[in-house]
Amino acid sequence: MCFKNLPIEFDVNGNAQLKQGIPDPYAITTSRPNVRVTDAEREAQIQRLMAANGHVKDINMDPVTRVAGALAVNVTADLENRTYLDARSQATLFRGYEVILMGRDPRDAIFVSSRACGVCGGVHSHCSAYAIEMAMGLKPPPLGTVVRNMQEAAEMGYDNPLHLYLLAGPDYSESVVKAVNPELWPKAEQWKCPNAKTHGFRTMAELMTELNPLTGKLYQEGLEFTRLSREMFAVLAGKYPHPQTVVPGGVSSTVTMQTLNEYHSKLGRLFDYAQRMLGVWNDIPDFFYECDERYKQVGARPVNLIDPGFWDDPFAYDATYENCNEWGARRWSTPGVIIDGELVTTRLTDINIGWEEFVEHSYYEQWAGDRYTTDPLGNPISTYHPWNKRTLPSPTGKSWKDKYTWACTPRWDRNVVEAGAYARLFTTAMAGLQPHNDFIESTGHSLRMRIPKGTSPQSEVEWTVPAAWNALERNRGRAYHYLFSQLVGMLSLLQAYELFKQGERKVAAVPPGELDKHIPDGERVGMGWWGAGRGWLTHHLVMDGGKIANYQICTPSTINASPRDPWDQPGPYEEAVMNTPIIEDPDPEKFTSIDMLRTIRSFDPCMPCTTHVHTGAGTVMREVNTCSCGAD
Amino acid sequence: MTVFVGGAGELFQGDLDLGRRAAERLAVALSDDSDDSSGVGAGGIVVEELHYGAVAVAQRLAELRPSSFVLVGAIARGREPGTVLRRAVTPPVREPAEMQRAVEQAVTGYVDLDLILDVAAAFGALPEHTVCVEVEPASTEPSEHLSDVGERALTEAVALVRAELAATAGR
Numbered sequence: 001m002c003f004k005n006l007p008i009e010f011d012v013n014g015n016a017q018l019k020q021g022i023p024d025p026y027a028i029t030t031s032r033p034n035v036r037v038t039d040a041e042r043e044a045q046i047q048r049l050m051a052a053n054g055h056v057k058d059i060n061m062d063p064v065t066r067v068a069g070a071l072a073v074n075v076t077a078d079l080e081n082r083t084y085l086d087a088r089s090q091a092t093l094f095r096g097y098e099v100i101l102m103g104r105d106p107r108d109a110i111f112v113s114s115r116a117c118g119v120c121g122g123v124h125s126h127c128s129a130y131a132i133e134m135a136m137g138l139k140p141p142p143l144g145t146v147v148r149n150m151q152e153a154a155e156m157g158y159d160n161p162l163h164l165y166l167l168a169g170p171d172y173s174e175s176v177v178k179a180v181n182p183e184l185w186p187k188a189e190q191w192k193c194p195n196a197k198t199h200g201f202r203t204m205a206e207l208m209t210e211l212n213p214l215t216g217k218l219y220q221e222g223l224e225f226t227r228l229s230r231e232m233f234a235v236l237a238g239k240y241p242h243p244q245t246v247v248p249g250g251v252s253s254t255v256t257m258q259t260l261n262e263y264h265s266k267l268g269r270l271f272d273y274a275q276r277m278l279g280v281w282n283d284i285p286d287f288f289y290e291c292d293e294r295y296k297q298v299g300a301r302p303v304n305l306i307d308p309g310f311w312d313d314p315f316a317y318d319a320t321y322e323n324c325n326e327w328g329a330r331r332w333s334t335p336g337v338i339i340d341g342e343l344v345t346t347r348l349t350d351i352n353i354g355w356e357e358f359v360e361h362s363y364y365e366q367w368a369g370d371r372y373t374t375d376p377l378g379n380p381i382s383t384y385h386p387w388n389k390r391t392l393p394s395p396t397g398k399s400w401k402d403k404y405t406w407a408c409t410p411r412w413d414r415n416v417v418e419a420g421a422y423a424r425l426f427t428t429a430m431a432g433l434q435p436h437n438d439f440i441e442s443t444g445h446s447l448r449m450r451i452p453k454g455t456s457p458q459s460e461v462e463w464t465v466p467a468a469w470n471a472l473e474r475n476r477g478r479a480y481h482y483l484f485s486q487l488v489g490m491l492s493l494l495q496a497y498e499l500f501k502q503g504e505r506k507v508a509a510v511p512p513g514e515l516d517k518h519i520p521d522g523e524r525v526g527m528g529w530w531g532a533g534r535g536w537l538t539h540h541l542v543m544d545g546g547k548i549a550n551y552q553i554c555t556p557s558t559i560n561a562s563p564r565d566p567w568d569q570p571g572p573y574e575e576a577v578m579n580t581p582i583i584e585d586p587d588p589e590k591f592t593s594i595d596m597l598r599t600i601r602s603f604d605p606c607m608p609c610t611t612h613v614h615t616g617a618g619t620v621m622r623e624v625n626t627c628s629c630g631a632d
Numbered sequence: 633m634t635v636f637v638g639g640a641g642e643l644f645q646g647d648l649d650l651g652r653r654a655a656e657r658l659a660v661a662l663s664d665d666s667d668d669s670s671g672v673g674a675g676g677i678v679v680e681e682l683h684y685g686a687v688a689v690a691q692r693l694a695e696l697r698p699s700s701f702v703l704v705g706a707i708a709r710g711r712e713p714g715t716v717l718r719r720a721v722t723p724p725v726r727e728p729a730e731m732q733r734a735v736e737q738a739v740t741g742y743v744d745l746d747l748i749l750d751v752a753a754a755f756g757a758l759p760e761h762t763v764c765v766e767v768e769p770a771s772t773e774p775s776e777h778l779s780d781v782g783e784r785a786l787t788e789a790v791a792l793v794r795a796e797l798a799a800t801a802g803r
Contacts, residue, residue, distance in 0.1 A: 115643065118685075118741015162739050170732065213732035214754060226739075227691050240684065241741075242643075 002337065002345040003354060005033045005414040008380060016353055016379040026356075026382040028566045033414040039401070039568040046076055046085050053080055073600055075577055079591065082582035088400055089561045089573040091407035094363070098391040101551040106132045106543050107248065107515065113539065113553060114242045117606065119162070120532045121241035122155045122233060124539075124553070127528035131541040133248040133319045135526030136518050138509040142314035144250025146496045147507055149311040149332070150263060151236050151243070151251075152531070153489030157229030157270060158240075159533025160421065160482040163604045164281065165211070165222025168475055171598050172284055173211035173219075180584055180594040187291050194286065198279030204287045207280060218280065225273050232266045232489075235259055248518075249319070249509030260496050267489050272454040274483040278461060281479035285472035292583060299471030299599035300579045301572060302340055306412055306559075307423040307536055308351055308529035309335030311488050313435060314495060321376045321527070324348040328529070329433050332440075332488045335529065336427030339415055343430040348529055349379055351412070355538075356384035357554065358409040361402070361563040365392040371542065371550070376525060386540035386552035387525055409562040409571065410554055416565070418572040419535030419556035420603065422477025425463055425484060439487040449483055452490060471576070471595075471602035478604070519546045532556055534604045557606035573600060635800055636698035636759075637793060638682040638689065640705040640748055647769030647782035650789065651705025651745070655681040657790050658704075677797060686738035686751035693757040700800050701752075701759050704793050705745045706767040706782070713770035714781040716788045718796065721762040723753040761800070765792050 001010065007019040007030070018025050025031065076086040097116050101109050109128040114121040126148055133140065140148075170176055178185050188204040201207035210216040230240050236253055237243035245253045253259075288295040313330035328335045328348035336346045337354070345351065353375055359366055367390035370383050381387060398404045411417070428434055429447045441448040446464040463480040466473045510518060520543075528539040535556035542550035562571035570578065580599050584592060639655025642648040659679040678696060682689050682703075693701065703721075711717075726734070731754035738751045745766060752758045767789050770781035778786060 118743070119739070166739050167736060214728055214735070223687060223691075227688065230688065 002350050003413050004339075005031050006354060006382070007031055008353065015377070016349070018380045025380075026384065031414060033567055033569060035567045035569055037568075039564065042086060042568075049078060049081075049085065053078065073573060073577060073596070075593075075596065077582065077593075079582065079586040079588060082586055084578050084580055084582070084596065087570065087574040087577035088404060089407070089563055089571050090398070090405045091561055092405075094393055094395070094406045096391075096393070097553060098551050099393070101548050104548050105546070106135065106519070106541065106548050109539070109541070109548065109551060110246050110248075111242070111244070113551075116553060116555070117532075118241060119606070120155060120159055120534075122151060122237065122243055122246075123530060123532045123537055125243055125246040126152060127530035127537050127539045128541075129246050129248050130319070130528030130530060131526040131539040132543075133509070133526070134321060134528075135524040135541055135543050136248055136520060137319070138249030138518060139319045140250035140317070140509055141504070141506040143255070143496065143499045143504045144507040144509070145312050145314035145317050146492050146499065147236055147251050147253060147255055149314075149492040150489055150496065151233055152311060153485050153492060154229050154232035154236070154263075155240075156421070156485035156533055157232065157482065157489070158226045160478050160485070161222040161229075161277065162226045163533070164277065164475060164478060164482075165219050166213075167604070168598075168601045169211045169219060169222070170213045171594065171601060172208060173213065173216065174205065174209040175212050176594070177208055180592045184291055188287065191287050191290070193279075193283045195279030195283050199276045199283075204283065207283065221273070225270065228266050228269060232263050235262045235266070247508055247512050248515065250507050252508055252512050255496070255505075255507055257500060260493060260500065263489075264493055267486065267493065268452075268454060270486050271451050271483075272456050274486055275451060275456060275459070275461075277479045277482055281476045285476050288472060294581045294583050295472060296468045296470055298580050298583070298595045299474065299576045299602050300469060301418065301576045303338055303426070303469045304340065304415055304417045305336075305338040305423040305426050306351065306417040306419060307333065307336060307427050307531065308348065308538060309333055309427070310424060310531035311492070314499075321525075324529075330435055332428075332434060332491065333424035333484070333531070334428045334431040334433045334442075336423075336431055337412055337417065338423070338426055338430070339413075339417075343427065346427065346431045346433060349375065349377060351529075352527065353379045353381050353385075354413045355386065355554075356382045356411055356414070357386060357389050357552075358384055358411065358565055360409070360566045361404055362408045363393060363395045363403050363406050364408065365394045367392055372525070386527075386538070386554065387542060387550070389552050390550065391552070405561070405563045407558050407561045407563060407571075409565045410559045411562075411565055411569075414565070414567070416562075416569050416572060416575065417559065418603075419559040420474060420477070421481040421485075421531075421533060421535055422474060423535050424531065425477055425480055426465060428484075429463070429465060437491055439491060440484065447480070447484065449480075449487060451483065451487075471580075471599045474602040521545060523549070532606075534606050535559075555606060557603075560603045561605065573603060573605070576600075576603070634676040634678060634696055634698040635700045635702065635797060636693065636696055637677060637679045637702045637797070638704070638748075639680075640682045640689075640703065640743060640745055642743055643683065644774060644776050646771040646773050646775045647706050647767070647778050647785070648708075648772050649706075650767050650769070650778060650782055650786050652681050652683060653778065653786055654704045654790050654793065655679055657786070658793060661790075661794070682748060683743050685741075686743070686748045687735060687755075689748050690752040690755045690757040693752055693759070694755065698759050700761040700763070702763050702765065702793055702796050702800075703745060703748060704765040704789055706769040706785075707745045708769055708772060709766075711768040713768050714785045715768040716765065716785050716792060717767075718763060718765050718792055721749055721758070721764050723758045723762075724750055726750060726754065763796055765789050765796070
């Protein structure tokens, strides 16, 4: 029984149904999560501290000033007690793709939704194609699914090092550490890297120096390897970031043995790099923990993670909702929800029917009426489910008690869940459902990954579910996800060679020119359960009369940047910041909020993000620049 | 000796899409001269649409090592709409933090002429002879079409690029 808050139970056949006798079962007042602290209690605590503590009293939470960003995180900091008392995550950009897509040919969604993100446009294209082909009843041929998997492995190969070395890495670089954590530098000079043989840097100081923006070898190498992965994607899709070769029912690429060989030659070069990456991102957390145990609390939050799975079994995936639990369980990364460290479900239907999106604190009007009360299998869905949701923008002034962001508030079973590439490691490791293969083995608490021979000999590494969940572990997890995804690329490539050997060449259910004949007139729903470099990605589609009647995109950063929900539960960024201790010098003149920034960046936020802290001595402004797909 | 001609546009953003269209026109106009499959045409001219990202453009420049780089596109600078200007680009000198910020913006999906030049300069990839042909947009609202002013400016910008190529060949 995976639902604790929603009034859903299962019959003996595993079919979900609403509990009997509960009027208005999805009402906010009916099904409530267990909330630890309400906003009123939090505010009262701040007021008490302000009365007793001059340092808090002096803090003036300035209204967010835009600094070329689309997300702001406003905090109340108690510098004397070195804590963040409150945090608010604000997406300041309206995305509007759902509005743009209304009434259009569903195939347009593949190209339009891709533009939601300048970094990960391929994942949106594919996710859209999944939603459309489910609605149209088009099952891709095995090679089409394999090519999709290969493309998306390449896209992860682009995305993960980009974040680790260009966006998050500088926070751990010599130039930043010397400036904001000077007490760490002498230790870094003395600290011998346990993985020196793997990455080549004798001390942490040497490693941090190579993380310096623009000049550091690790920074430059990160850029170079993002290029290789981009080329791998382009070999299969023609171009990146916005492919033109994604179609409902597969892809329209011309795939030849030469294409596969080109992909192979590039992929083979990534495995040595993946090993170096693991060495770097294993040593950084260990150094920080050894220097100060409090770093385990930076960005900490409960292990509440969600992922819809990624990369399909070409022989299991049939594009139907009816069989989604079967083909979902065969994905290379297993779908799943983890609540308080426990894997509560791996079924895609559970993930879907437990999903709701609220707008109490967002610049949208609440929509009226349910289009659907059940999914296509008869499982109950909420008024707040994406198939019912309508995007009704309604910009107003900012009010922390009312509306303050363009991000909505996705929740699963009314729990605050976090999305991330690393969620795939958790769910796959804990579920033990991954199809047997030569490279990845799930043990129930870890993933053993066998790295093919490159310049280095074949080797095996293991990612273990971490005891603490925090900013540093997010980065470590992302580094392991890089290897994981490239191994999926290798598994898929081997499948492609095998299919070629069998004479398979078909990559789409129907030729693109014949798709018109397959667009149904009647009302249909579909959804894409897919993934991005930052985790969860879903597209929910309703089509009617051959046109889009509703379209809802939910990105990982929408989840992570979400504001308070109707029960005052903070979103993941907000919660992680409030759990972060202030370790640096709290002198307002020197305060940089570095660990708050490390926290925010550890999520790989996918929107131009501005975080402001007003210390009373001056406004500290930093930007976390990413793409714009986190807003609705 | 390779001349790299790039158009950078913002897809379907009104006149800001001009660079992409300019690259398309120039590619067609110069395609008859193409003499091999490497994309390097007669006279060593390579034409590409460059919206795919400033870092990737810098890497492409580093790969091609062109003797000249001609960049064309629209950018709002408050001039008279439709104004077409040619300017010789001196590699911008930026503080490391500014360069890092430009790279961050580039890798996270921002696209514009200045960003391409800043990032290419940050990586030392701009050739000594770099020229930017830039157009002041009349409309930056989402649209699949250029405005009438933009259309006229596109014709003028393409002519200016061709004149630049002719002059480059004669250098």
